[in-house]
Amino acid sequence: MEVTIKKLTAFRLDSNLLDMLKSAAKREHRSLNNFVECLLMDAMYTEPNEETKAAIEEARAGKNLKKVDTSSFENFIKSCSE
Structure with a gap:
């Protein structure tokens, strides 16, 4: 089983944004950390397929x-x- 190494980090976020993130995480019964990590993973690893690249x-x-x-x-x- 592969172990994922995670590093502690800190960000300064707008308080309204943080409140929205906390609410969204709570609605999905997830921790704030997990919710934000998944959002960042989706943002970083979304690459168009070959057909879409050709169309672009x-x-x-x-x-x-x-x-x-x-x-x-x-x-x-x-x-x-x-």
Whole structure:
């Protein structure tokens, strides 16, 4: 079984942010430490898959761009599928 080494550290957080984090952790029946650690892990280890990376590069290069109609939700959906 692999042992995870954890190090003690300290952060200065806005008091309102800390209150929100404590409330969210309590709602999920988790410790504040565990809740914040999971949030940070999600933020640090979210990497797009290869298809998404290719789409990002395509968009940045201006390839295959189509106009999208945002005048209504129905028109938006229709213009996305054309």
